[in-house]
Amino acid sequence: MRSMVGLALVLLAFGVQAQEDESATPCDNVETDPQAYECALYSRQSAERELNAAFNDQLDRIKEQYSGKPTRIAELSKRLRDAEAVWQQLRDADCKVETYAEQPGSKAFEVAQNTCLAQRSDDRSEYLQSLGLQ
Numbered sequence: 001m002r003s004m005v006g007l008a009l010v011l012l013a014f015g016v017q018a019q020e021d022e023s024a025t026p027c028d029n030v031e032t033d034p035q036a037y038e039c040a041l042y043s044r045q046s047a048e049r050e051l052n053a054a055f056n057d058q059l060d061r062i063k064e065q066y067s068g069k070p071t072r073i074a075e076l077s078k079r080l081r082d083a084e085a086v087w088q089q090l091r092d093a094d095c096k097v098e099t100y101a102e103q104p105g106s107k108a109f110e111v112a113q114n115t116c117l118a119q120r121s122d123d124r125s126e127y128l129q130s131l132g133l134q
Contacts, residue, residue: 037107040114047121054128055084061131091120 026038059077066072095116102109 033107033111037111037114040111040118043118044114044121047118047125051121051125051128054125055080058128058131087124091117091124094120 026035026042030036030039058080062076062080063073066076095113098116099109099112102112
C-alpha cells in the first residue's frame with residue numbers, strides 16, 4: 001500500500017514535467033516501484049542541476065548589477081551563500097520529517113527522499129529566479 005502511495009506521489013509531482021519535455025525520461029509511463037525509484041532519482045538530479053544553475057545565475061547577476069563595486073559584490077554574494085547554507089539545513093530537516101515513516105536504506109525511503117529533495121530544489125530555484133536582482 002505504501003509503495004502505491006509513493007508511486008502516486010511521484011506521478012503527481014512529476015507527471016506534468018515529463019509531458020512537457022519531449023525527450024524520453026525515466027518519468028515517462030511510471031507503473032512499477034523500480035520505475036518510481038528511477039523517476040525520483042532522475043527528478044532529484046535534474047532539480048539539483050537546475051538549482052545550481054539558478055544559484056550561479058544569481059551570482060552572475062550580482063556581479064553585473066554591482067559591476068565596479070567589489071565590496072558590494074562580495075557582501076551580497078556572501079549573504080546569498082549564507083542563505084543557501086541555512087536553506088539546505090531547513091531542506092534536510094524537512095525531508096527527514098517527510099521520510100520518517102520509511103525504513104532508511106529501503107527503496108521506499110529513497111523514493112521519498114529523492115522526491116522531497118527534488119520538490120525543495122524546484123521551489124528554491126523558483127525563489128532564486130524571482131529575486132529582484134538583475
